[in-house]
Amino acid sequence: MGTREALMSVSLAAALAGCGGQPFEYHPGTEIPKGPGLLSGESGAFVLYSSDKKVKADPPPATAQAVAGDAAGVSPEEFREFQEFQEFRRWKESAKDAPEFREFQDWREWKAYRSWKEQQPK
Amino acid sequence: MTKSALKPLVLSAAVASALAVLAAPAYALEAKISGQVNRAIMHADDGVDSEIFHVDPDNSSTRFRFTGSEDIGPGLKAGIVWEVEDQSNDSDKVTLSPVVKSVKGTTFGERKMEVYFAGAFGQVTVGQGDGAMNGGIEVDLSGTTVISYSGTADLGGAIGWRPTGGGAAVSSLRGSINQQDFESRYDRLRYDSPKLGPITIAVSTGSNGSGNDAQEYGIWYSQNLGAGGKIAGALGFSTSDTATAAPNVAGDKETTGGSISWLHPSGWNVTFATSQVEDDDPAGRKKKFNYVKGGYMMGKHAFSVDFARGEEQAAADEEAEHFGFQYVFVPTKAVDLYAGFKTVSLDRPGADFEDIQIITVGSRVKF
Numbered sequence: 001m002g003t004r005e006a007l008m009s010v011s012l013a014a015a016l017a018g019c020g021g022q023p024f025e026y027h028p029g030t031e032i033p034k035g036p037g038l039l040s041g042e043s044g045a046f047v048l049y050s051s052d053k054k055v056k057a058d059p060p061p062a063t064a065q066a067v068a069g070d071a072a073g074v075s076p077e078e079f080r081e082f083q084e085f086q087e088f089r090r091w092k093e094s095a096k097d098a099p100e101f102r103e104f105q106d107w108r109e110w111k112a113y114r115s116w117k118e119q120q121p122k
Numbered sequence: 123m124t125k126s127a128l129k130p131l132v133l134s135a136a137v138a139s140a141l142a143v144l145a146a147p148a149y150a151l152e153a154k155i156s157g158q159v160n161r162a163i164m165h166a167d168d169g170v171d172s173e174i175f176h177v178d179p180d181n182s183s184t185r186f187r188f189t190g191s192e193d194i195g196p197g198l199k200a201g202i203v204w205e206v207e208d209q210s211n212d213s214d215k216v217t218l219s220p221v222v223k224s225v226k227g228t229t230f231g232e233r234k235m236e237v238y239f240a241g242a243f244g245q246v247t248v249g250q251g252d253g254a255m256n257g258g259i260e261v262d263l264s265g266t267t268v269i270s271y272s273g274t275a276d277l278g279g280a281i282g283w284r285p286t287g288g289g290a291a292v293s294s295l296r297g298s299i300n301q302q303d304f305e306s307r308y309d310r311l312r313y314d315s316p317k318l319g320p321i322t323i324a325v326s327t328g329s330n331g332s333g334n335d336a337q338e339y340g341i342w343y344s345q346n347l348g349a350g351g352k353i354a355g356a357l358g359f360s361t362s363d364t365a366t367a368a369p370n371v372a373g374d375k376e377t378t379g380g381s382i383s384w385l386h387p388s389g390w391n392v393t394f395a396t397s398q399v400e401d402d403d404p405a406g407r408k409k410k411f412n413y414v415k416g417g418y419m420m421g422k423h424a425f426s427v428d429f430a431r432g433e434e435q436a437a438a439d440e441e442a443e444h445f446g447f448q449y450v451f452v453p454t455k456a457v458d459l460y461a462g463f464k465t466v467s468l469d470r471p472g473a474d475f476e477d478i479q480i481i482t483v484g485s486r487v488k489f
Contacts, residue, residue, distance in 0.1 A: 024344050026261065029265065030257075030271065032156060032157065032158050032185065043154075048153040051151045
């Protein structure tokens with residue numbers, strides 16, 4: 001079989017195989033392998049610089065919820081609530097000695113006192 | 123499309139991409155370094171002499187790579203790739219006659235020094251790097267390419283053929299059985315189309331390693347068929363000037379070829395590759411190459427058997443054949459342990475040669 005005939009056969013086979021299926025990214029085995037490295041870890045490369053952390057800290061809300069929700073099987077509403085909880089924790093850490101935080105602690109103690117009082121026999 | 127029409131079209135696309143970038147605000151920026159070390163012990167026997175060599179296998183040489191990319195606009199990315207290799211005793215440069223075990227380079231071997239712009243329009247790349255069809259004869263899903271693929275001459279390629287009646291070695295293994303993988307890497311302008319389903323179209327134009335004008339055109343294909351397994355392949359054409367000085371009887375060198383590989387979910391796989399090189403010289407030969415590999419992957423293990431034939435590559439009516447079998451063990455994604463055996467024979471009218479046999483054991487580690 002000549003080269004051209006062989007190539008036509010190859011092409012026909014590929015065309016027929018193209019019916020259905022998903023693309024995938026072919027990576028030659030002679031290139032640096034994809035995936036983790038012995039020293040570089042999971043990323044497979046030593047990151048010299050990345051501005052990605054800053055970008056990821058302030059993602060568009062919709063994108064973050066969609067991605068995180070899809071990844072963890074959590075609904076967007078639940079993830080929004082989780083973000084609010086994270087914001088609360090940041091505030092709590094930064095406002096430890098602030099009057100507002102003391103007032104918040106007093107409010108929590110009052111709620112616990114009220115709950116206890118309601119459970120006391122009359 | 124003629125060569126003269128292709129050059130301005132590709133150049134215009136590159137300039138348009140660069141201008142579109144200028145006013146865009148900067149977004150995410152990232153810079154990385156990665157690489158690998160590949161070392162092997164190779165026993166070669168040319169039928170008269172034998173030696174053990176400590177080599178850096180040319181299949182996948184020791185190298186490191188610096189990459190950087192930045193999102194420079196909505197859906198637009200610019201980046202660089204700077205990749206160099208540093209081989210101590212290149213496996214296709216050591217020889218048996220005379221015995222040359224130590225082949226040390228004094229500088230890094232340039233592989234890629236390129237900039238690219240990528241977006242919905244595809245990707246435009248300029249600089250030293252892969253021609254549009256580099257690797258088009260080498261598509262392989264077997265998992266054993268680190269020890270053997272269509273580039274069968276990467277191990278022991280410089281070893282010469284020993285006449286059976288005695289005498290000095292003549293020509294080389296690579297001269298008679300070379301996969302003829304288009305123009306390899308060179309200074310070029312390259313355009314890759316966006317994915318058209320499972321297909322990408324690539325074209326490039328530039329100045330090859332010999333300083334001659336070269337153009338490449340081709341199609342790359344890769345598809346996951348689910349229960350049908352994975353298929354990848356390439357098909358293309360390249361043309362390059364054979365010389366710059368007149369008279370040039372050989373004119374243009376043209377390479378046509380491709381490869382296809384299929385990996386079934388069971389682990390069984392098969393690979394085919396073929397190429398043909400010819401020029402304008404009426405007295406010139408059509409240099410042919412054909413390759414077939416059958417393999418099996420099971421968890422972290424991969425086995426394969428391959429066969430290759432080179433026809434009329436170094437002399438008229440000659441035929442060189444390669445037969446080999448290989449094993450690769452991948453304990454972690456960063457480490458390959460491999461072993462392989464191959465025997466290569468040459469049949470040339472009016473001459474008999476000893477077979478060349480090579481056993482190789484080694485490891486490639488990505489750092």
